[in-house]
Every structure is written in structure tokens, then in C-alpha cells.
Amino acid sequence: MSFVSAQNIFQSYDGRPILERVNLEVDEGEFISIVGASGCGKSTFLRLLLAQEQPSRGAIRIGGAVPAAEPGPDRGVVFQKYSVFPHMSVRENIIAGESFRRPLGRFFGAAKKAARARADATLERIGLGHVADAYPATLSGGMQQRLAIGQALAAKPRILLLDEPFGALDPGTRLAMHDFLTELRAAAPMTVFMVTHDLAEGFKLGDRVLVFDKPRWDPHDPGAYGATITYDFDARDDGIPFQTIKEVANVPDQT
Amino acid sequence: MRFINRRPGLALGVFLAALPFVAVLVAYIIGSQMRLAENPSDKLLPAPATIAQTAERLFTTPDKRSGRILLWHDTAASLIRLALGVGISAVLAVIFGLLIGLQPHMRAAFSGFVSVVSMIPPLAMLPILFIVFGLGETSKVVLIVVGILPFMIRDLSQRVIEIPREMIVKAETLGASSGVIALRVALPQLLPRLIQALRLSLGPAWLFLIAAEAIAADQGLGYRIFLVRRYLAMDVILTYVAWITALAFAMDLMLRWLSRRAFPWSEAAL
Incomplete structure (x- = not known):
């Protein structure tokens, strides 16, 4: 059985379906990027992974354990804002x-x-x-997020959840944060779920990129159906995991 | 340039800040002189010199009968009542604010009750307090508590509710129990708000203190003012009012200083 397993997840608010039939199996150490349009339920899915909310149907298990009823130390999280304690x-x-x-x-x-x-x-x-x-208020946005990630990792969680962690940062700082996260993962492999608006960021950092979208769409009632995982890309090696595009020259690199 | 974008320079700013004080003072002096010119024994608007003499006597000369300087005794009695009332309110407000703000059952049970209780005019409760707690110190302290506690609980519980959900969830993912979240996340962020709430509550607290002292007391600043009212001793009343104002202002300054000093993080920003 895989490390994180979400089986037949449904979630609705006030009778409005947000997610339907979400199935996901993730191995330990994978970096999962989650992308999708606004309101497609990707943040809802992250809250379900976090156990901040309970799904209407289905269950999410980590390492085969009983589905959690509330957030606990096995899940680390970094939000876009308010992730460190200002006092x-x-x-x-x-x-x-x-x-x-x-x-x-x-x-x-x-x-x-x-x-x-x-x-x-x-x-x-x-x-x-x-x-x-x-105090955190005197730090720049990038430093605050670095602190938030360091704090989450200090608790040694089994999975790390990132909810648009770099969304409020400027492009340069964002690139530096990508390197920072890549280094951390190289030093200690960890299972990461990251919700992002930035497709390039998702593909750059993720081993897999999940796309949340609504497979059924009623033009007269856009809220009638929920979203699910419509694509599950293998994003290793720049999204081309099976072919090697660069020619293998079998000549020692001269540069 | 638009009217709202004009700013006074430093000198003009100081002048404008002083202007209302000077204006009130000048108006008083003119009024006093006009009345005294007509009737030298007028008691309603005593001359500033008279007030200064009275003030000096009040602050330094012991009472003939008891041998004590009454103003300092009144001040001590009033400040003890005020400190007890405000202190008890602060402690209870923090406890209830945390419970109501953090725990949904407590919120369900108490938030409606507190909003209704905060609508009871505290002075209307004063007779009840005198009946229940007697005319001693207890009823005065309880009046202050009854007067400011509901407001403080509402204010502080609202502040706890306003703590971003993300921060609470983050603490949960670090393995914090409810108690640790209350103690290490909510309480430290609540304390600067508590000082704000205290500053806002000091005005009403003084009001209730003086009201209670005016009705039943044998010492205290409010008692003295209402005692000498019978003799139209405006010079004494004005001295006491100025003294009370100075005390209240000093407390406000102290709380502001404490807030800056004790919670540097709340003002620290780039």
C-alpha cells in the first residue's frame, strides 16, 4: 500500500459539491504539485490532507493509519501568510x-x-x-517563508503541505526559495504536497503534477458538479521522464 | 492643494495642540474676573490664584481633626478601589476572552450572555450592589467590575477570534494541545490588546468609581468632591478634578509605555 492514500474523496459545502471521486496514491518521498483554476478545490483538498476538514465521503490515510480527525504533528504545513508566530x-x-x-x-x-x-x-x-x-515582522517575505518551512520541519512531520507558499513573493525571491526547497529535499527526502498557481513552479519542483478540474460542466449551473484530478503528470526530468532528448555523445564534456 | 492634504509644520503643530488648552484657560479667567468684579465673594468661578492657594493647602496641610492630609488619603483609597476593580476585570477578561475565543462550546454558551449583560446600565445595578454587598469597599469594586468587564470580555474574545485560523492550525500541526495554544499562541498575542482594552476602560472605570464614592463612602476622591459640593467649594472641586485628570492621564501614558516596552514584536516592522 502506498504512503498517502486518498480513496473516493467527496467534499461539499452546504450541498454544493467541491470535490468528487478524488483518488490518489502517493509514495513516500514524492513531491506532488497541485495546480488548477481558482475555486477548483485544490486548497480544499489540501485542507483535507491536513485533516483541518473531514471529507463528506471517503478517507485519507497516511502510512495506513486511521484517518486523522484534526491536524497533528504528522502533518507539517506552510501557508502563504500567518505561518510564523509574530510574538x-x-x-x-x-x-x-x-x-x-x-x-x-x-x-x-x-x-x-x-x-x-x-x-x-x-x-x-x-x-x-x-x-x-x-521578530518575524522585521524579516522580508522570503525569509519569513523560509522560517515557516524550517519551523514546520523542526517538528519532523511525515508529510509537508505547502499552500501557495511562494505566492506573495517577488520572482527573484521565489527562485531562491525553489533552490532552498530543492536543497532541503536533497538533504532529507520528504513527502511534499504543494498547491500553486504557477504551472512552471509546479513542474519545476514536483515529481508529479496533479491538475484539479471539473470533468462535467453545466453551463446553466456552474456549481453543479465538483472537481477531481483530471491529469496526473509525471514531472520528473522537466516533465519528460521517459525520453532522453539530449544526445548522449559518449564524449567527455569539454567545457 | 486639497484641504485634507495640508499639514501643519512643527511650530504650528505645537501651537495648534496648545490652542484649545489656552482657549479654555483664557475663557475661564475672563469669566472669573467678570464675576469677581461684580461680587468679590463669588464662589462659582474662583480666581486661578485662589485655586492655586487651595491646591497647595490640599496637597500639603493636614486636616485639623484627623491630622492627615486628606487629598493623599482620598487618592490612596480611590486608587486601591480602581486597581482592584480594573485588575480583577483584566484577569477575568483574559480568562473568558480565551475560553470564548478558542472553544466553540464556551462561545456558544457565553457570547450571547455576555452581549446581553453588557447592555445592562451598570449604574442601574448600583442599588442592587449596595443591597447585596453592603456600603463597604466590595460594592465599589464590584461596580467597576460590572461596569467594564462585559465590554472587556467582548473585546478580548473578539481579538482571539481574529487570530488567523492559519496560525492556530500551524500550532496544531506542531503538536500543540488546546492549553498550549491558549498559553503560547493566543495569550501572548492577546496581551497587547488587553492593554488597549484597559486604556479604553479606564475612563468608564473612573466614572463608576466616582459614582459609587459619591453615593456611599467615607473617603475617596469622588466622596470629597460631592462632600464639598454642599459648600459650593469650587476651588476644591476644581483642584480634585484636575488631580483626577492628571492621574488618569498618567495611567494612560504608563499603559502606553508598557505596551511599547513589553511587546516590541507588535510594533516591530520594517
Whole structure:
């Protein structure tokens, strides 16, 4: 059985179907990009994966476990906004990734010191070591999202959910964030679901690109049917996983 | 240039800020002089010099009978009542604000109740409080609590509800329990709002304090004002009013300073 499995998911709000017949099997370590038009249910699907909402029908299982009733530490998430805690310094935000599951949400004594050291190491790795004592409001948008990802990963989730994480960033910062995410995945493989509006971003980062759309469409009542996964592209090797376009010259590279 | 886009320079700004104060003062002095010219023993608008003399006497001279400087005793009595009332309200408002804002059952149970209770005019409750709690300190403190607590609960619970859902969900995915979310996510973000709510509530709190003291007390700033009213002692009343204003203003300044000092993150931005 696959790592993440969504079987026959239906979701409707007030009788309006949003998603219908969504089936998905994902292996551990895959990066899934989710694209689609506005209002096609891709964010709804992410909330279902997050267990923030329960599907009207069907079930989502991670590692064969019982479907979760509420968000928990096996799922990490980064939203477009509000993903870090504004009242904590950058370092405290990273520590929170580990300490929030403690009874009082804090470490004490030696554990506190160790957590601090781990957090500082994390901050160095994600390039935020120089602003460890600053508050998130003083950081740029890209740094805030980097912090949010670092914080989510500090909790060691089994899957990472990204809801348009780079949507509010300028193009240059966005490219830097792509590299950042690629490096993180190269260092430690993880299963990622990313909702994005940007097709190129989806194909660049994803191993698979899922397209959500409505297969049935009633022009007199556009809300009559829900969306489902209409395409499931293999996006490895620039979306051309089976053919090699570059000629294999069998000559050592001269450059 | 449009009217709304014109800005005063530094000097003009200071002048404009001082203008209303000066205008009121000048109007008072003119009125006082006109009345005193007609009747030198007029008590309604005493001359500023008279008020200053009275103020000096009130602040420094002990009472003949008790040997105590009454103004300081009144101030202490009033401030203790005010601090108790406001402090109890603040603690309860934070607790109920968190419960109502975070927990749907609590919201279902209390939010309607609190909005109805906040519509009860607190002064209409005053006789009930005197009957139930007697004429002592308790009824005065309870009046302040009854007067400002419903507003503070409504305000703070609304602030908790306004915390972005994303942030709560994020905390859940980090494994936080309800208690940790309340303690580590909601409470710290609520405290700056609490100070705002306190600043807004201080005005009503003073109002209820003075009302309660005016009706039944044996010391306190409100008691003294209403006592000397019988002798038309405007110089004493005006001194007390100015003193109360200064106290209220100082508290407001202190809270503002505390907010900036204790919560740098809420003002930190690029």
C-alpha cells in the first residue's frame, strides 16, 4: 500500500459539491504539485490532507493509519501568510517546532539549552542565523517563508503541505526559495504536497503534477458538479521522464 | 492643494495642540474676573490664584481633626478601589476572552450572555450592589467590575477570534494541545490588546468609581468632591478634578509605555 492514500474523496459545502471521486496514491518521498483554476478545490483538498476538514465521503490515510480527525504533528504545513508566530523571535519560532508538543509548550533546563543549540544549527542551515533574535515582522517575505518551512520541519512531520507558499513573493525571491526547497529535499527526502498557481513552479519542483478540474460542466449551473484530478503528470526530468532528448555523445564534456 | 492634504509644520503643530488648552484657560479667567468684579465673594468661578492657594493647602496641610492630609488619603483609597476593580476585570477578561475565543462550546454558551449583560446600565445595578454587598469597599469594586468587564470580555474574545485560523492550525500541526495554544499562541498575542482594552476602560472605570464614592463612602476622591459640593467649594472641586485628570492621564501614558516596552514584536516592522 502506498504512503498517502486518498480513496473516493467527496467534499461539499452546504450541498454544493467541491470535490468528487478524488483518488490518489502517493509514495513516500514524492513531491506532488497541485495546480488548477481558482475555486477548483485544490486548497480544499489540501485542507483535507491536513485533516483541518473531514471529507463528506471517503478517507485519507497516511502510512495506513486511521484517518486523522484534526491536524497533528504528522502533518507539517506552510501557508502563504500567518505561518510564523509574530510574538516569538526567529529562534523561538524554530524551537516552537519541537516544544509545542510538550505539556506547557516549553523546554526547561538542559532540554532548553539543547533545543536552543539545535535551533541555532537549523537557522544556520536555512540561512537565518544572523537574525535569530529578530521578530518575524522585521524579516522580508522570503525569509519569513523560509522560517515557516524550517519551523514546520523542526517538528519532523511525515508529510509537508505547502499552500501557495511562494505566492506573495517577488520572482527573484521565489527562485531562491525553489533552490532552498530543492536543497532541503536533497538533504532529507520528504513527502511534499504543494498547491500553486504557477504551472512552471509546479513542474519545476514536483515529481508529479496533479491538475484539479471539473470533468462535467453545466453551463446553466456552474456549481453543479465538483472537481477531481483530471491529469496526473509525471514531472520528473522537466516533465519528460521517459525520453532522453539530449544526445548522449559518449564524449567527455569539454567545457 | 486639497484641504485634507495640508499639514501643519512643527511650530504650528505645537501651537495648534496648545490652542484649545489656552482657549479654555483664557475663557475661564475672563469669566472669573467678570464675576469677581461684580461680587468679590463669588464662589462659582474662583480666581486661578485662589485655586492655586487651595491646591497647595490640599496637597500639603493636614486636616485639623484627623491630622492627615486628606487629598493623599482620598487618592490612596480611590486608587486601591480602581486597581482592584480594573485588575480583577483584566484577569477575568483574559480568562473568558480565551475560553470564548478558542472553544466553540464556551462561545456558544457565553457570547450571547455576555452581549446581553453588557447592555445592562451598570449604574442601574448600583442599588442592587449596595443591597447585596453592603456600603463597604466590595460594592465599589464590584461596580467597576460590572461596569467594564462585559465590554472587556467582548473585546478580548473578539481579538482571539481574529487570530488567523492559519496560525492556530500551524500550532496544531506542531503538536500543540488546546492549553498550549491558549498559553503560547493566543495569550501572548492577546496581551497587547488587553492593554488597549484597559486604556479604553479606564475612563468608564473612573466614572463608576466616582459614582459609587459619591453615593456611599467615607473617603475617596469622588466622596470629597460631592462632600464639598454642599459648600459650593469650587476651588476644591476644581483642584480634585484636575488631580483626577492628571492621574488618569498618567495611567494612560504608563499603559502606553508598557505596551511599547513589553511587546516590541507588535510594533516591530520594517
